[in-house]
Amino acid sequence: MKITCPNCNTSYEVDGATFPPDGRSVRCVKCRNVWHAVAYASEPVVMPPEPDKAAPPPPSRADRVQEPQTGDRAHAESQAEPLGARIVDDGGADAGGDTGETHLDAIEHAAEARARFAAKHAGNGPRIRYRKRGGRGLEAFVFGCILAGLVAAFHYREDVVRTLPSTAGLYSAIGFPVNLRGLEFGKVAQRRDFEDGVPVLIIEGEILNIRDRTMPVPALRFSLRTDGGDELYAWTLEPRQRVLDPDAAMTFRTRLASPPRGADDLQLRFMERDRRIVELGN
Known part of the structure; x- marks a missing residue:
């Protein structure tokens, strides 16, 4: 058969x-x-x-x-x-x-022996750890949120500084100073002279509009300081021109008779006109 x-x-x-x-x-x-x-x-x-x-x-x-x-x-x-x-x-x-x-x-006994050996030594080999795919997705999502936040903080930095003024120093430290007024000083110069035998400090310069829209012109505050940063004398100037067109410039000039001795540093900044009125009232 x-x-x-x-x-x-x-x-x-x-x-x-x-x-x-x-x-x-x-x-x-x-x-x-x-x-x-x-x-x-x-x-x-x-x-x-x-x-x-x-x-x-x-x-x-x-x-x-x-x-x-x-x-x-x-x-x-x-x-x-x-x-x-x-x-x-x-x-x-x-x-x-x-x-x-x-x-x-004999074959069956050998197979059973191999199975017992494999079960006994199953935990002795190197363990392979598998990362869950969900973890990678979560990391990518968090990274995307952080990146989007940084881009928004850079693009809307003026709004951030307007809401949190303390962040202005942080932006300046990383090389992106924030100018909320949209105005800058240009060609600022100072010189000393005598008029009728009296020493006079003369300060001249320009105010520039760096925005694409008309900006209000605030008051100017001048401060004379020592090398150590101590303020010796301060005064204000309120320009007659109250607004400045886009990309336009205007000049200013002020003089101080008998400036204090030791005034080696000049600080110039903008200030609100209403604030100047309050300071004068005090």
Whole structure:
């Protein structure tokens, strides 16, 4: 009869007489697979011989191996690989009562041993930590928010300083001073002279509108200080021109008779006209 390996589909011609009624375990020579094969009739059933003629005994295994093959049988067996001694004893009738471990049991025991070994040493290997994708998304979101905040703080720095005046120094420290008034001083110069024998300090300069819209012109405050920063004398000047057109400029001039000695530093800044009125009232 012919049996076929269920793993690699390799066929073998074997003698069905060597198989017990419940089948037996066999191993494939090609892929080493072990399966339980059951004997079945691969050829038409032959009628039993007449009673007066005894059927010849089945040939021994050695005779079957050395038996010359001819015709279709030789052609069929040339396509199948010889099974030979690859039949695995499963403890059937041919085992002669031997209850020893079969090859299939050995394979199962080896697999169980490998599984126990893998389970025992599973925690000894290096651990790989996987970062959650959600963490990267959160980091990107936070970074984007910070970047957007920095861009907004730079673009709207005038509004920030107007709301939080203390941040003006921070912007100046990083090289982006904030000018809320939209006006700048230009060509400021000072000189000393004598009029009727009295020393006079003369200060001249320009006021520039750096915005693209008309800006109000505030009052000017002049302060004379020492090298150490101590203020010696201060006065104000209120220009007659009250507004300045875009990109326009205007001049100013003030004089101080008998300036104090030791006044080596001049500080000039804008101030609100209403504030000047309050200071004069005090």
